[in-house]
Amino acid sequence: MRPDLAKDRQKWLRFVRFSHILWILTLITMVLGPYVRAEDAGLACPDWPLCFGHVVPPYEYRVYLEFIHRVVAGFMGLVFLGWLFYLISVPSIRRTFIRPALLAFVLLAVQILLGGATITELLNPYVVKSHLLNAILYLAVLLYIWKKGRAIVSDAPAPMAVPPRWLQTVVLVAIFFQIFLGGRVSTNLVGEVCMEFPACYVQHVEVDGEVVAKTVYFPSMHDRPYEMHMSHRYMGYTLVILVALLASWSIGTILAARNGLLLALLLVQIALGAFNVKWSLPVPVTVMHSFTAIVLFMVAWLNLLEFRYHEHDSHT
Known part of the structure; x- marks a missing residue:
């Protein structure tokens, strides 16, 4: 570890563990999103941030899929705020990571707004895609901070x-x-536009009075x-x-x-x-x-x- 940071070693180790927990929570939240989408539950809660006007909605499978996704995302957001406060409270960590941490804060704020917009805009494809890509960027920043923090506290050679x-x-x-x-x-x-693999689809065409199957690998x-x-x-x-x-x-x-x-x-x-x-x-x-x-x-x-x-x- 760098000599100028040695006095804060325990704080740095806690920060690295905290960062690890945060990106794992982020990953869980990101996996729940595709699960909600695959179960066609993206609009199971038709309003935002409440669900059918309730903080805790009545139970129904798809409603609770969307609701649990929101709860986990909200919990991750609270953990992020605790992580950010800890980062700011330790001067050596703040000097090293304040810029990427603020970038992560902005990306998380945008992610929350996009999450609301996916509901209010009725799963607009552009909003949903932006929600996914922004989440990837947010995760990338957290991984950058975690990885660099690990490198700083370790004595491993390059x-x-x-x-x-x-x-x-x-x-x-x-x-x-x-x-x-x-x-x-x-x-x-x-x-499901292409229902074959590695081909795209099988087309039945008439050749010399007979119907034959034609495998299409490269559709228009x-x-x-x-x-x-x-x-x-x-x-x-x-x-x-x-x-x-x-x-x-x-x-x-x-x-x-x-x-x-x-x-x-x-x-x-x-x-x-x-x-x-x-x-x-x-x-x-x-x-x-x-x-x-x-x-x-x-x-x-x-x-x-x-x-x-x-x-x-x-x-x-």
């Missing part, structure tokens, strides 16, 4: 052999864009529903190439195992996408598909941060 940072950045941006494309598919209800991208669905698939295939390249480049470096895990998670994600298509969007698979997307982003982001802050602290 990793020497690492894959190129530019390639890790490209993979991270591609994953974020893929989450955007997935949100576009979900919010515009085009997940001028048709907006097909464009939205297939863009998500094509980006998934592109990600496999990028992550495979990153995993190969990582062999012999400190990130070999985790970039290998990233590739494995991506293949699982594609399999979940295929099951979604084949089984007509079953709720457990849809939720796992969304959860795995978030985990992919987290792993890619943490890998990018893995050596950066060790390296930074070694020169401080």
